[in-house]
Amino acid sequence: MTRTPVGLPFLADLGPLAAAHTDAVRALMKSPGAWTRVAAAHAYWRITGDAEPAVPVLPAEVDPDWAGRSAMPVREAVHRLGEIGAPATTAVPLLGRILMREERLSHPDERERILLDTVYVRTLTEALERIAPGAAGSVPAAAPSKELVPASAPSLGRAGVPAEMAALTGRTPPVVDMRQGGGMLVDHQECDVVVTAVAPVGCAVDADGHDGFIDQVKHPSWWADVPRAEVGDRMRAVVLDPTRTPVRFSALPVDVRIARSLRHTEPLQRLCPAPPPGEVRGVEWAVVEEALGTALPADYKRLVDTYGGGVFAGTIWLLEPDCPEKMYDLLAQTAEREEILTRFWEAGEAKPAEILDGDIRLVPWGYAEGSGHVLYWVVPPGVEPEEWTVILHEGRGPFWEAHEASCSQFLLDVVAGTTTSFYFSDDDHQDDHDDDIDAEDRFRFIPGSRFHGGTGGTGAPPAARG
Numbered sequence: 001m002t003r004t005p006v007g008l009p010f011l012a013d014l015g016p017l018a019a020a021h022t023d024a025v026r027a028l029m030k031s032p033g034a035w036t037r038v039a040a041a042h043a044y045w046r047i048t049g050d051a052e053p054a055v056p057v058l059p060a061e062v063d064p065d066w067a068g069r070s071a072m073p074v075r076e077a078v079h080r081l082g083e084i085g086a087p088a089t090t091a092v093p094l095l096g097r098i099l100m101r102e103e104r105l106s107h108p109d110e111r112e113r114i115l116l117d118t119v120y121v122r123t124l125t126e127a128l129e130r131i132a133p134g135a136a137g138s139v140p141a142a143a144p145s146k147e148l149v150p151a152s153a154p155s156l157g158r159a160g161v162p163a164e165m166a167a168l169t170g171r172t173p174p175v176v177d178m179r180q181g182g183g184m185l186v187d188h189q190e191c192d193v194v195v196t197a198v199a200p201v202g203c204a205v206d207a208d209g210h211d212g213f214i215d216q217v218k219h220p221s222w223w224a225d226v227p228r229a230e231v232g233d234r235m236r237a238v239v240l241d242p243t244r245t246p247v248r249f250s251a252l253p254v255d256v257r258i259a260r261s262l263r264h265t266e267p268l269q270r271l272c273p274a275p276p277p278g279e280v281r282g283v284e285w286a287v288v289e290e291a292l293g294t295a296l297p298a299d300y301k302r303l304v305d306t307y308g309g310g311v312f313a314g315t316i317w318l319l320e321p322d323c324p325e326k327m328y329d330l331l332a333q334t335a336e337r338e339e340i341l342t343r344f345w346e347a348g349e350a351k352p353a354e355i356l357d358g359d360i361r362l363v364p365w366g367y368a369e370g371s372g373h374v375l376y377w378v379v380p381p382g383v384e385p386e387e388w389t390v391i392l393h394e395g396r397g398p399f400w401e402a403h404e405a406s407c408s409q410f411l412l413d414v415v416a417g418t419t420t421s422f423y424f425s426d427d428d429h430q431d432d433h434d435d436d437i438d439a440e441d442r443f444r445f446i447p448g449s450r451f452h453g454g455t456g457g458t459g460a461p462p463a464a465r466g
């Protein structure tokens with residue numbers, strides 16, 4: 001993969017202050033590397049404010065037949081068009097055509113098909129709303145995926161509702177454009193649903209007054225030896241697509257886990273933009289999890305796959321596997337912290353109440369620059385990683401602070417300024433700590449690769465510079 005030159009994101013951040021580099025940046029818009037062209041177009045616009053030379057570069061990278069793989073900067077180009085806004089109106093027809101297709105990704109990875117399509121739809125929708133407010137809402141809801149409706153299925157009626165299902169329910173639900181706030185259900189929402197009708201293609205459900213539909217392949221009975229859906233069944237399900245009518249749900253455990261992992265990572269990414277994928281190292285998660293002796297939470301893996309290791313809000317460093325700087329490497333820190341905690345317990349330091357019962361393990365995932373606080377997962381035996389919670393160990397004292405939250409929710413609360421943590425809140429007592437969040441850093445993520453490089457460099461993180 002062609003990687004984005006590290007200097008371009010910095011020049012984009014500097015904006016007009018990088019005017020001396022304008023000609024060099026413009027020349028890079030004709031680079032043979034697609035990621036470089038996209039980064040150069042974005043940087044040129046940020047430096048000069050002139051969208052005219054930059055806009056044609058970005059739609060050229062939006063391949064309508066994109067497979068969803070990060071080797072090509074398709075979603076990054078869409079995102080940058082959205083940032084440019086109204087001057088990028090020439091891209092609206094292209095983005096609209098892609099958004100309204102029933103199959104937006106040509107050959108996606110089956111294991112991540114739902115996730116990739118969901119993220120791509122959100123990127124397209126947000127870009128269209130920024131470029132031409134209302135444009136996304138005018139795009140018709142996509143027809144059901146061919147993959148989700150068997151060839152033998154009944155014909156589809158209005159708005160993609162199976163005609164047989166409409167007959168069973170006695171009505172064709174009204175069209176509700178969820179993107180424009182016409183309904184209350186949102187992407188990845190988890191809720192209890194009740195089956196109201198059953199047909200060969202799936203089942204109609206009620207979700208607290210909202211009509212929904214679970215395709216047969218999105219019910220556990222399609223994949224396992226469990227009873228098929230019956231009227232009156234109550235089950236846990238997640239929203240796959242609130243823009244469809246009726247709203248599409250899934251009752252598969254794998255989709256529930258994916259939804260949980262995205263519930264806080266996507267809002268975090270909107271507040272704190274991620275670096276271009278070309279700056280993020282790939283991770284062999286099966287190898288990492290085998291070395292740790294445990295699976296890892298899906299939201300953490302999504303954070304690392306999206307951001308890599310680095311610093312959120314100028315203060316919390318997200319550990320990553322295979323980091324060239326051992327201080328910020330997940331595996332190295334897990335081994336080191338286990339040794340340190342063992343010494344603490346042997347020396348008589350009190351354990352937090354959260355780990356007194358049973359063989360509960362603490363696995364570090366974050367580190368607070370300056371103060372030295374360590375953020376751990378609480379890992380009880382037999383508990384799914386998505387149910388792990390966060391506990392903080394004070395860097396310069398014996399105190400612990402527990403949070404009923406995932407790592408992504410904890411980060412989101414810190415970045416958004418809604419945290420209940422004594423150590424990261426914006427209350428007056430914050431002056432007593434080293435975790436003050438500078439206003440300029442609050443919504444910024446700085447990749448660790450910019451400090452230590454990708455091959456074991458010796459650069460220092462923010463708190464150690466100077």
